[in-house]
Amino acid sequence: KAGVTQTPRYLIKTRGQQVxxxxxxxxxxxxxxxxxxxxxxxxxxLFEYFSETQRNKGNFPGRxxxxxxxxxxxxxxVSTLELGDSALYLCASSLANPNTEAFFGQGTRLTVV
Amino acid sequence: GESVGLHLPTLSVQEGDNSIIxxxxxxxxxxxxxxxxxESGKGPQFIIDIRSNMDKxxxxxxxxxxxxxxxxxxxxxxxxxPGDSAVYFCAEIGGNKLVFGAGTILxxxx
Numbered sequence: 001k002a003g004v005t006q007t008p009r010y011l012i013k014t015r016g017q018q019v020x021x022x023x024x025x026x027x028x029x030x031x032x033x034x035x036x037x038x039x040x041x042x043x044x045x046l047f048e049y050f051s052e053t054q055r056n057k058g059n060f061p062g063r064x065x066x067x068x069x070x071x072x073x074x075x076x077x078v079s080t081l082e083l084g085d086s087a088l089y090l091c092a093s094s095l096a097n098p099n100t101e102a103f104f105g106q107g108t109r110l111t112v113v
Numbered sequence: 114g115e116s117v118g119l120h121l122p123t124l125s126v127q128e129g130d131n132s133i134i135x136x137x138x139x140x141x142x143x144x145x146x147x148x149x150x151x152e153s154g155k156g157p158q159f160i161i162d163i164r165s166n167m168d169k170x171x172x173x174x175x176x177x178x179x180x181x182x183x184x185x186x187x188x189x190x191x192x193x194x195p196g197d198s199a200v201y202f203c204a205e206i207g208g209n210k211l212v213f214g215a216g217t218i219l220x221x222x223x
Contacts (some may be wrong), residue, residue: 004156033210039121043202043213058209071197090156092167092211102211104156 003029004105012111021108023094025072030054031055032074033067033102037088040106044107049074050096081112121200132190134217136203141184143205143212148177148188151216152199157179160188161211195221 005024006099013019025032027079032063033056044053049068052084066076072093126132128140138146149157153196163170163177163186170177185205196219203214 035213037210042215043204045210045212046199048210058210092156101159101162103159104149106154106156 002080004091004103006089006091006105009106010109010111014083015083015112018077019079019081019110020075020077021089021091021110023074023076023091023093023105024025025074025091026103028095029093029103030061030072030096031102032068032072033092033094033096034061034074034076034110035090035092037090037107038086046076078110086110086112093111094107119180121216121218123220125213125220125222126223128195128216128223130196132188132193132195134188134190134201134219135212136186136188136217137213138184138186138203138205138214140205140212141181145206146177146179146186147204147211148175149204149213150197150199151202157202160162188191193219193221195223197221199215 007022029051033048035043037043047066048056052068063079068074075100086106090104092104094102147161147162150160151157161172161175161177163179168179173190178187179195199220200216202216
């Protein structure tokens with residue numbers, strides 16, 4: 001079966017713009033988590049969605065938001081982009097509980113210039 | 114944001130040797146731990162997991178050891194191969210979310 005699909009793979013945006021990233025989980029998976037990966041901070045948890053509801057949230061400013069649709073696909077949005085938002089954004093899906101094996105997508109590489 | 118560690122150590126091993134990658138975790142209440150492998154340009158890939166009621170778990174060529182007393186986790190890779198070259202992350206379940214370690218770069222010399 002298909003894995004976790006993230007689009008786009010690469011993105012270049014200007015400071016102040018906003019961006020929307022998309023994640024399609026593995027079929028049948030209902031939990032989707034988002035992570036930010038940077039060389040300096042490593043992998044940091046952004047938020048987790050299950051059945052269209054945000055169940056958990058990391059320590060990121062309100063500029064970072066997300067949502068999940070009825071088909072479990074998820075989007076995350078970053079508004080008023082800053083240079084420091086440049087990172088690899090990873091999405092992970094799991095059946096229901098994010099505390100079990102999570103499958104990651106290849107990520108979206110966001111560069112803010 | 115939450116994270117564990119900022120420095121990325123590197124382990125270089127000869128092909129065919131065994132590798133041991135170590136990780137210190139922070140939350141003594143964590144009850145589930147996972148090792149992930151991340152190759153260049155890819156997302157993390159699940160390797161093996163262990164629950165806190167165990168101290169050892171074996172997979173194919175990999176073994177995870179858990180020492181709850183000192184909050185230490187290790188990943189042992191037997192007969193390391195060039196394809197094992199990657200960044201390895203340990204992760205713990207803290208507050209119903211995965212908290213990742215900083216990662217270790219494994220380089221396999223042929």
